[in-house]
Structure formats: C-alpha cells, structure tokens
Amino acid sequence: MxxxxxxxxxxxxxxxxxxxxxxxxxxxxxxxxxxxxxxxxxxxxxxxSGVAVNAENPNLPITTVQCPKCGNDKAYFWVEQTRAADEPPTRFYKCTKCGYVWREYS
Ligand SMILES: [Zn+2]
Ligand SMILES: [Zn+2]
Missing domain, CATH: 2.20.25 (N-terminal domain of TfIIb)
Structure with missing residues (x-):
C-alpha cells in the first residue's frame, strides 16, 4: 500500500x-x-465474480449428479482453479431444476 x-x-x-x-x-x-x-x-x-458468471452460463455441459437440495439428478458443471495453482481445481455443479450451486473437491 x-x-x-x-x-x-x-x-x-x-x-x-x-x-x-x-x-x-x-x-x-x-x-x-x-x-x-x-x-x-x-x-x-x-x-x-467468477462463480456467479459461470453459474448463469446456459451453455455449460450437463452431467448426472444428484442435487443435495432437491434430489434432481442432472446438473451443469464447470471447473475452477480456486486455490493455489499446484492444487487440483474444484468442480462446481449447478442443479438444472432448483439452481442450487455446490462444489466438489476432485
Ligand atoms: Zn495526491
Ligand atoms: Zn436441485
């Protein structure tokens, strides 16, 4: 500063x-x-704003994974390098039904 x-x-x-x-x-x-x-x-x-922007992207691929909130079995997913560069990236999911976003450490 x-x-x-x-x-x-x-x-x-x-x-x-x-x-x-x-x-x-x-x-x-x-x-x-x-x-x-x-x-x-x-x-x-x-x-x-990385997460929010991607979460609104309708062109994201869809995968079969269960939503922890509503139980729907399809969600958009994307991968982001959120931590140190030498650590594996985090995979994010967004439920196609209720819009809930959660992450999964790979
Ligand atoms: Zn000045
Ligand atoms: Zn859901």
Missing amino acids: EFCPKCGKMLIPKEEHGVVYLVCPVCGFKKKAEERGYTTTEKRKEES
Whole structure:
C-alpha cells in the first residue's frame, strides 16, 4: 500500500499499455509501480465474480449428479482453479431444476 507524497491519499494501481502505475485519485500524481503483484480494479472484479458468471452460463455441459437440495439428478458443471495453482481445481455443479450451486473437491 502506498500513499501520495503530495496529498497523502491512497494511490490506486492503474494499468496503461501493460505497465502498472500508482495514481493519486485526488491530485493526479502518478508513478510507475515498483513492486510486482499489483492488479488493476478491472482484473480483481473478474476474479471475484467468477462463480456467479459461470453459474448463469446456459451453455455449460450437463452431467448426472444428484442435487443435495432437491434430489434432481442432472446438473451443469464447470471447473475452477480456486486455490493455489499446484492444487487440483474444484468442480462446481449447478442443479438444472432448483439452481442450487455446490462444489466438489476432485
Ligand atoms: Zn495526491
Ligand atoms: Zn436441485
């Protein structure tokens, strides 16, 4: 976390042409981000809404698995890498009948 040397406001990471800058939202102060690992607001939004977006996707494949909520035996499924990259991905299911979403660790 870095702060503006001019007015003391928190600097916001912003990506321009593949380079991440830290920009002050108040006075417009801008400097190149020295540390790696900064992500832009747009990227963070994508990550956090991953499950919801996929759950609404009508083009997902359907598999035979029993819904723990209503007992229906068909559900949409998709796979997501939700934990560390070296761990196996998590499989998600969404019931075709009641819309309940649950996950299964593979
Ligand atoms: Zn400032
Ligand atoms: Zn169900």
